[in-house]
Amino acid sequence: MKILITGADGFIGSHLLEQLIRLGYDVRSFVYYNSFNSWGWLDSFPADIKQSLDVFAGDIRDPHGVKEAMKGCDVVLHLASLIAIPYSYHSPDTYVDTNIKGTLNVLQAARELGVSKVVHTSTSEVYGTALYVPINEDHPMQGQSPYSASKIGADQMALSFHRSFETPVAVIRPFNTYGPRQSARAVIPTIITQLASGKEKIKLGALSPTRDFNYVKDTVSGFISIMNSEKSIGEVINIGSNYEISIGDTAKVITEVMGMQIEIETDEVRLRPEKSEVERLWADNTKAKELIGWTPAYGGIEGFKRGMKETADWFSDPINLSQYKADVYNI
Numbered sequence: 001m002k003i004l005i006t007g008a009d010g011f012i013g014s015h016l017l018e019q020l021i022r023l024g025y026d027v028r029s030f031v032y033y034n035s036f037n038s039w040g041w042l043d044s045f046p047a048d049i050k051q052s053l054d055v056f057a058g059d060i061r062d063p064h065g066v067k068e069a070m071k072g073c074d075v076v077l078h079l080a081s082l083i084a085i086p087y088s089y090h091s092p093d094t095y096v097d098t099n100i101k102g103t104l105n106v107l108q109a110a111r112e113l114g115v116s117k118v119v120h121t122s123t124s125e126v127y128g129t130a131l132y133v134p135i136n137e138d139h140p141m142q143g144q145s146p147y148s149a150s151k152i153g154a155d156q157m158a159l160s161f162h163r164s165f166e167t168p169v170a171v172i173r174p175f176n177t178y179g180p181r182q183s184a185r186a187v188i189p190t191i192i193t194q195l196a197s198g199k200e201k202i203k204l205g206a207l208s209p210t211r212d213f214n215y216v217k218d219t220v221s222g223f224i225s226i227m228n229s230e231k232s233i234g235e236v237i238n239i240g241s242n243y244e245i246s247i248g249d250t251a252k253v254i255t256e257v258m259g260m261q262i263e264i265e266t267d268e269v270r271l272r273p274e275k276s277e278v279e280r281l282w283a284d285n286t287k288a289k290e291l292i293g294w295t296p297a298y299g300g301i302e303g304f305k306r307g308m309k310e311t312a313d314w315f316s317d318p319i320n321l322s323q324y325k326a327d328v329y330n331i
Contacts, residue, residue: 004070006030006060006106007079009040011182016077016220018045021052030069030080033057041181060102067109075117075227078106084185085125085147085272086331092146099150100157107161107169117233119226120158122173123151124212124240124281133244134284137173137236144276155236162234170232172223175240175283179216179307180314185330187247188213191254192315197326201263205270207248212240212283215298215307225294232292240283241299257309269329
């Protein structure tokens with residue numbers, strides 16, 4: 001089985017690629033073309049993994065390139081997207097092109113080439129602020145940012161291909177994934193990189209919203225479980241820890257595992273518009289457990305602390321920390 005991963009150069013994609021290679025899968029990596037010939041996080045892989053890389057540099061917005069990359073592949077794990085919410089306020093048009101039209105390109109190519117499985121990546125942001133908790137897959141979708149609206153469109157495009165053409169599509173809906181290599185635009189790396197850089201006062205946005213944080217190893221195992229399950233075709237499946245924690249309490253956990261004390265300053269630039277802020281996310285992962293046999297290894301407060309310790313240790317390594325700009329707000 002040959003697997004194509006779009007967005008393989010990113011945070012979750014690089015972890016997924018590395019794990020699949022270690023498990024012996026034959027994987028092709030679709031990375032974003034650039035003149036620096038950078039393969040994103042793939043450039044940091046150990047030598048034994050680099051030897052197994054099959055890299056295709058292109059642009060998910062280009063249907064020809066997407067189809068070329070997919071030739072000879074049996075399964076597509078589609079992760080390529082724009083994900084930063086603040087940047088979606090700034091440049092929403094790019095989110096439509098990348099997230100919706102990019103997904104359409106993947107689906108069209110998969111249909112024409114007869115690919116046996118497409119796993120499309122959704123996000124818990126499509127639910128918006130929880131109307132009830134825990135959030136199951138039947139919860140209404142609410143576009144509270146241009147980003148979440150684009151992902152709702154992409155999800156519906158993927159499911160429409162299954163209904164219209166019997167394209168074998170499954171939709172994975174991870175809740176807030178964290179871990180090594182995550183962009184500093186996300187709250188956990190924002191806190192850790194500021195602390196690891198020696199700051200005692202750190203800048204954050206709203207502290208009251210709650211999230212269901214999912215360690216990246218659990219998200220990766222969710223992808224693999226959905227990929228290998230025939231029962232997942234035509235389904236939307238939450239991948240979450242079923243544990244809710246506020247941003248403020250998350251900061252406290254980070255200071256605990258890092259053995260540091262901090263003072264938090266509210267940075268107005270980091271606050272979302274009032275009606276755009278998602279106030280509460282908490283995953284119901286019953287369907288994942290019952291349908292595909294997936295359970296989080298880092299669930300609950302103890303699992304969260306273990307995942308946070310692994311994350312903080314990685315970011316605190318000077319080599320890794322040097323790749324981040326802790327003094328600059330990354331939208």
